Amino acid sequence: RMRRRSSEHMKWNGTGSTAHFQEIVLERCYNYTQLVQPALRDRDCQKIREAFRNAFISKDPCSATEEDYHPLMKLVNQTVPCDKTVFWSKTKELAHQYTKVQREMFTLEDTLLGYIADDLSWCGDAGSHEMNYQSCPHWKKDCSNNFVSVFWGLLSKRFAENACGVVQVVLNGSISNAFDGKSTFGRVEVHNLNPMKVHMLQAWVIHDLGKFPSDSCSGSSINDLSWIIKQRNIKFTCQDNYSSVKFLQCVKKPEDSSCR
Numbered sequence: 001r002m003r004r005r006s007s008e009h010m011k012w013n014g015t016g017s018t019a020h021f022q023e024i025v026l027e028r029c030y031n032y033t034q035l036v037q038p039a040l041r042d043r044d045c046q047k048i049r050e051a052f053r054n055a056f057i058s059k060d061p062c063s064a065t066e067e068d069y070h071p072l073m074k075l076v077n078q079t080v081p082c083d084k085t086v087f088w089s090k091t092k093e094l095a096h097q098y099t100k101v102q103r104e105m106f107t108l109e110d111t112l113l114g115y116i117a118d119d120l121s122w123c124g125d126a127g128s129h130e131m132n133y134q135s136c137p138h139w140k141k142d143c144s145n146n147f148v149s150v151f152w153g154l155l156s157k158r159f160a161e162n163a164c165g166v167v168q169v170v171l172n173g174s175i176s177n178a179f180d181g182k183s184t185f186g187r188v189e190v191h192n193l194n195p196m197k198v199h200m201l202q203a204w205v206i207h208d209l210g211k212f213p214s215d216s217c218s219g220s221s222i223n224d225l226s227w228i229i230k231q232r233n234i235k236f237t238c239q240d241n242y243s244s245v246k247f248l249q250c251v252k253k254p255e256d257s258s259c260r
């Protein structure tokens with residue numbers, strides 16, 4: 001018994017399922033549908049929790065497919081209004097602060113499924129009806145087709161496909177490549193914008209306060225992004241340190257020289 005438990009512990013290199021995963025999913029679902037976004041008040045949170053669990057439970061955690069999540073996606077079925085979509089890459093906290101202040105703007109984590117799953121970890125095992133709380137596959141060290149990566153890949157793809165009007169992206173100017181073609185934004189979201197619906201992508205490149213700017217709108221990574229977007233018949237603009245986002249950093253650190 002003891003030996004089996006310890007070998008289970010060593011199975012994967014990623015963090016195990018989040019403790020109280022089921023309860024957190026249910027609680028976040030009710031919070032979102034009843035309080036945050038009452039337009040979704042008729043969604044069935046018990047069914048959503050069950051569909052989420054059924055997507056991965058009793059399955060090989062390295063054999064996830066998008067189809068596994070289709071019943072869950074079908075249950076939720078949420079659309080974001082035009083001009084309100086905000087993507088991000090290496091700027092999660094700042095992008096979330098931005099949409100929190102701009103109330104009616106949406107990052108993926110301001111939609112129900114993104115809200116439910118943000119920062120959680122989950123996996124099961126082919127031979128068990130239980131979740132594995134000891135370890136889950138790491139997306140680089142174990143397998144890329146794990147249930148967490150496939151979930152975010154599919155959700156990001158659908159979020160981009162459904163976007164319309166003018167869309168925005170918050171990028172990090174304090175790393176060497178503000179735009180990274182291998183990130184989810186660069187690999188999935190950029191290529192799934194629908195040129196029939198999306199007129200323009202506005203990029204905001206934001207430098208961390210007190211850090212040396214490493215990239216900007218005139219750098220080569222943004223030039224690559226601009227080229228890809230224009231190639232897809234979507235207009236592109238870029239602005240360094242857009243004030244609506246910059247001010248959020250200054251609220252936290254008003255004494256910084258760049259906030260004067």
Ligand code: NAD
Nearest residue numbers: 087088089090091108109118139149152156183184185186
């Ligand atoms: P990023 O590099 O800052 O990554 C965001 C987070 O996702 C990080 O914690 C990263 O470790 C993780 N991540 C990235 N690719 C992954 C993968 N294949 N498997 C498991 N985890 C992975 O920024 P990004 O990659 O450009 O992703 C951000 C964009 O994609 C956003 O626009 C958002 O809509 C969506 N997204 C959100 C999440 C999330 O955790 N909330 C995760 C992936 C993608």
